[in-house]
Amino acid sequence: MADAIFDGANLTIQLPSIGDFDVQRDLYSAWKRWVALSDNAKFVPAFATVGGDEISVGQQVAPYFFCRNDLGWRIKMPDSDGEIILSGNLFPRDSSQGLYEQSPGFDAFLRLDVSSKAIVVDGGGSGQCGLTPEQEAILNLIPGLY
Numbered sequence: 547m548a549d550a551i552f553d554g555a556n557l558t559i560q561l562p563s564i565g566d567f568d569v570q571r572d573l574y575s576a577w578k579r580w581v582a583l584s585d586n587a588k589f590v591p592a593f594a595t596v597g598g599d600e601i602s603v604g605q606q607v608a609p610y611f612f613c614r615n616d617l618g619w620r621i622k623m624p625d626s627d628g629e630i631i632l633s634g635n636l637f638p639r640d641s642s643q644g645l646y647e648q649s650p651g652f653d654a655f656l657r658l659d660v661s662s663k664a665i666v667v668d669g670g671g672s673g674q675c676g677l678t679p680e681q682e683a684i685l686n687l688i689p690g691l692y
Contacts, residue, residue: 549576550621554589557618558647564626564654569634573621574611590617594639608635608661616640622647623654633659 550573551560559573567573577592597609613619616639623630623646636658638645646656 552580559621564628566631569636592619610635612639
């Protein structure tokens, strides 16, 4: 997916199309690259983040990204009809204010795919927490665990 497009003067983060977006890569990291261009650092920050800190070998606190809607930033839906999936822990800084703007004349449906985990475990394998596929299958049978 393409990166979000930032407009510092209007405090908008434009999603370029419908589809899947990784919050860390396509929004937060794209914003960090945008800030480094020209004089974009003059605008109020679009994001704040917590997490990612290592708490022991192979374990980090899951990253959380806060869009600074308290400073006026909004995420604008694309000029398209369809579904948008934002994957990652994205929250508004001020939950009493809106964060998303619909594009007039278009019907974009937004789905947030967030993690409820407080800790990310890197077991070095391809599975969750370094478990074998058989162990993961057993754990997935426990309601509410994953």
